[in-house]
Amino acid sequence: MDYLKIINPMDYKVALYIRLSKEDEKPGESESVSNQRSILTRYAKEQNLAIVGEYIDDGFSGTTFDRPEFKKMIQDIENKKINMVITKDLSRLGRDYIKVGEYTEKYFPEHRVRYISILDGVDTGIDSSNNDITPFKSVFNDFYAKDISKKIKSVKNNKQDLGLFIGGKAPYGYKLSNIPNKIEIDENVKPIVERIFKEIKSGKSCRAVAIDLTLDGIPTPSQYAKSQGYKISKISKHWADSRIRDIVTNEVYIGNMVQGRMKKINYKSKKCVRIPKENWKVVEHTHKAIIDKETFIKAQQMLETRKQTRVKTHDYLLKGLVYCHECGKKMGCSPKGLAEGVVYYFRCSTYTSYARLKLCTSHSIRMDFVENIVISKIKDICNSYFDKTNIEYIAKQKLSESKKNNTYSKELKNTNLLLNKIKLEIDNIYEDKLRGVLSQDDFERIYNRKKEEKESLIKKINKLKNIMKSNNIDESQILNKIIKKYSNNNIINRALLIDLIDRIEIDCNKKIYIYFKFKSLNNN
Numbered sequence: 001m002d003y004l005k006i007i008n009p010m011d012y013k014v015a016l017y018i019r020l021s022k023e024d025e026k027p028g029e030s031e032s033v034s035n036q037r038s039i040l041t042r043y044a045k046e047q048n049l050a051i052v053g054e055y056i057d058d059g060f061s062g063t064t065f066d067r068p069e070f071k072k073m074i075q076d077i078e079n080k081k082i083n084m085v086i087t088k089d090l091s092r093l094g095r096d097y098i099k100v101g102e103y104t105e106k107y108f109p110e111h112r113v114r115y116i117s118i119l120d121g122v123d124t125g126i127d128s129s130n131n132d133i134t135p136f137k138s139v140f141n142d143f144y145a146k147d148i149s150k151k152i153k154s155v156k157n158n159k160q161d162l163g164l165f166i167g168g169k170a171p172y173g174y175k176l177s178n179i180p181n182k183i184e185i186d187e188n189v190k191p192i193v194e195r196i197f198k199e200i201k202s203g204k205s206c207r208a209v210a211i212d213l214t215l216d217g218i219p220t221p222s223q224y225a226k227s228q229g230y231k232i233s234k235i236s237k238h239w240a241d242s243r244i245r246d247i248v249t250n251e252v253y254i255g256n257m258v259q260g261r262m263k264k265i266n267y268k269s270k271k272c273v274r275i276p277k278e279n280w281k282v283v284e285h286t287h288k289a290i291i292d293k294e295t296f297i298k299a300q301q302m303l304e305t306r307k308q309t310r311v312k313t314h315d316y317l318l319k320g321l322v323y324c325h326e327c328g329k330k331m332g333c334s335p336k337g338l339a340e341g342v343v344y345y346f347r348c349s350t351y352t353s354y355a356r357l358k359l360c361t362s363h364s365i366r367m368d369f370v371e372n373i374v375i376s377k378i379k380d381i382c383n384s385y386f387d388k389t390n391i392e393y394i395a396k397q398k399l400s401e402s403k404k405n406n407t408y409s410k411e412l413k414n415t416n417l418l419l420n421k422i423k424l425e426i427d428n429i430y431e432d433k434l435r436g437v438l439s440q441d442d443f444e445r446i447y448n449r450k451k452e453e454k455e456s457l458i459k460k461i462n463k464l465k466n467i468m469k470s471n472n473i474d475e476s477q478i479l480n481k482i483i484k485k486y487s488n489n490n491i492i493n494r495a496l497l498i499d500l501i502d503r504i505e506i507d508c509n510k511k512i513y514i515y516f517k518f519k520s521l522n523n524n
């Protein structure tokens, strides 16, 4: 790489910049701090450069520039301690192309700092066509971070359209083939898949199948994947009925590739959302089937009929609030007795789902019994808390404050929307510039205007947030308001319970624990 030869090394005071974030820590990719450092120091040595400082941000994402060591480096540039910055590649500098561009195209040149990105061959110190690659590289880095790069996305989409498997781990029952983007049957667990379909087809419920598999000691898909060397964050110890349902409804088992069932919300979030079925990418006959089509269809029908006969649970006062003290799972409510004399009982749902596994005990307790205890407790609290003189004053004050805050929060929402719009526009004009649609002059003019707008919006948002913070009312005032609501009609209803109660737990001796949302109530 002779274009990176430094002609006059004595002129430079060199900073090595190293960044490592969680997202970079992938097996096989050597982004480790020591690896980056050895690349940088080797290069500096080869070029006879004097290293003045090493700046390491370990554990910081490239999407933000708010990193302590990076800031320190900028400070040292301002203090003229440094006039050369070297990174392993552009993404070490950052993964936000607007910001990366601001540094490589503007800030560094303006401060007479030469910037070198070794692996990309970028060197701002020489007039080389190589540097034209910089914006594209940083765009790529940003795309990488966003994971919504049109390019990458379309490659991904193309692959999915062709029925090529693009995941890292094959669906249960299959394994990755030696041929790229192909899967093949995993003979180890193929019998399990066959068994699941057979049992569902025979009329068993997903739950019953799940329990039987667990009792038979069959490793769950996550346990199995772990035994195959995959990194699994959450390992389930027993088969869940939802897992059985997922398997039985997955066309992958009849030889069709089904992809695009989940989508990341955005590149800053790891959260996934389910995609509606009609938008899934399904390609037929891409690999060997485990299940014949007839069995598959029959199994779907069995699932459907089960769905229709499932009883709807009715609404009740404490719905969603009652938990098992032992295992932490929600307690369900089920009837006992004949139509007229029916009595409802709470039962631990771990117990009812997996009774045969003995993971918990029933904790069976009459619903009306729990309701009465909770109601009388709430009444006590309301009555003892109720202090008329104090409450009316606070209630009035609170009302006017909440009205004020309402206007502010609306304004905040609108301003946030505007900000997002501006950010998008900036992204767009930058892409236009890269594609050559927009000249450099036009780009700078529009960009600067948008940036000003963006900054003033950010200022406004911070101001609004501060105002709202100072208006915020403390816990006791909120509590007073809730209890005031009760005192108006003297009725304990579900809304009041949800306002006050965080959760109710019932232990195996039928002891009832009520946890409130307000610290002051939990001491009672």
Ligand SMILES: [Zn+2]
Pocket (backbone or CB within 6 Å): 324, 325, 326, 327, 328, 329, 348, 349, 350, 351, 360, 361
């Ligand atoms: Zn339990």
